[in-house]
Amino acid sequence: MTATPDPLEQHRWRPLRQLLDAMDADIARLYADRGITGVRPRFVAPLIRLGRRGGMTIRQLADSLEVTHSAMSQTVAALQRDGLVTTAAGADARTREVVLTDRAREILPFLEAEWRATEEAVAELEAEIPYALSQVVRDLQAALARRSFHDRIADRIAES
Incomplete structure (x- = not known):
């Protein structure tokens, strides 16, 4: 019987995932440098969106950021645990509206500045x-x- 090669030895996507993880870690390090705790790079888009548009349901937030409801539900749960959002009764009894906490509103200017700086850094990298x-x-x-x-x-x- 001929042994087949281990499929995990071929990994074309791993370097890309590792690169993105390293870039996210550098962004997280910026937050730590500024004393911002409990914020992960994946939280920033929902926080900015809520800051710009006000309270939204999980569905509205997910749709506006083009992610699944399930993924956004998990993100909102993490944001709640970290004291960045709360939920309140929505327009009807079946919905909850996600809103920023005072803590999130305080750090929002930095998060928006970081987003813009990150986009500029990506453009710089692409030019290289x-x-x-x-x-x-x-x-x-x-x-x-x-x-x-x-x-x-x-x-x-x-x-x-």
């Missing part, structure tokens, strides 16, 4: 490399629009 990551993403999206990732994987499983 021959093929911008944002272009890579657009090219991958176009390729996946022609044939989904699901179909690509399913075809290979069927072949094996």
Whole structure:
């Protein structure tokens, strides 16, 4: 019997995930440098959105940031645990509105400044490399629009 290679030895996505994790860690370090605790980079977009648009339901917040309701529900739960948002009765008995706490409103100017600075730093990085990551993403999206990732994987499983 011939042993097949360990599939974990091939990992084309791991370097990208590690890069993004390292960049997120650097952003988190900026928060720590400023004494901001309990804030993770993934919290910033919902906090800014709530700061700009006011209270929203989890569904509205998820839709506005183009994430799943489940993912946003988990994020809101974490934001509540860290004292950054509270929920209040919504327009009807079935909904809850997510609103910023005073603590979140205090740090919001820094979070917006960090967001803008991060976007500028990404643009600077893209200018230093021959093929911008944002272009890579657009090219991958176009390729996946022609044939989904699901179909690509399913075809290979069927072949094996």
